[in-house]
Amino acid sequence: MTAGILTGLALPGLVVAGVTLTAAATSSQGMGIVEQGNGKGAPACASCHGARLEGNPALKVPALSGLPATAVLARLSHYAGPTGHNAAMRAVAIALDPSERVAVARYISGLPKAAALKP
Numbered sequence: 001m002t003a004g005i006l007t008g009l010a011l012p013g014l015v016v017a018g019v020t021l022t023a024a025a026t027s028s029q030g031m032g033i034v035e036q037g038n039g040k041g042a043p044a045c046a047s048c049h050g051a052r053l054e055g056n057p058a059l060k061v062p063a064l065s066g067l068p069a070t071a072v073l074a075r076l077s078h079y080a081g082p083t084g085h086n087a088a089m090r091a092v093a094i095a096l097d098p099s100e101r102v103a104v105a106r107y108i109s110g111l112p113k114a115a116a117l118k119p
Contacts, residue, residue, distance in 0.1 A: 030107025033100055041095030045104065048088070054114035066113030072105035 032038075034045040034053070045053060048061050055063030064072065078084050079093035080101075096104065 027103070027107050027110065029100065030103035030105070033096070033104050034107055038096060038100055042092050042100070045092075045108075050114075052114050053108060053111060063114050064108050065111040067108055069102075069105040069109035072108050073101055076101045076105065 033042065037043045037047075045064065048059075049055055049064050050061075053063060053065040055061050075089075076093045076096065079086060079089040080096070084090040084093065093101070
C-alpha cells in the first residue's frame, strides 16, 4: 500500500507521516468486530479469516493477525473506496465506519502473527 491511500482520511489519532495509529477507538471495539461483526452489515472477520485470523489459503483468504495497523487500515480504506475490487471485502469495508476500521486495524496489529497455513 502506498501512503497516498491514507492521505484522504480524516480520522482522529491517525498520523500518516509518522505512520502511527493512536486510540481513535478502543481495542475492545476492534475485538468485538473481529469476533462478532458490527451489527450493521459487517460480519465477523473471523468468519472468513479464521478464529485466530490465520487465513484460509484454500479459499485464497489471507492471514491478518499481526499485520501492521496502517496496512490493515489502508486495505480496508481501499476496499471501501471506488477502486476496491473484491466484492466481499468491499461490502465489509463499506459497512464499517471510519472509527470502526481504525479499531479493527489496531486490534489486528496487536495479535500474535499466525503460523502460515498451507492449502
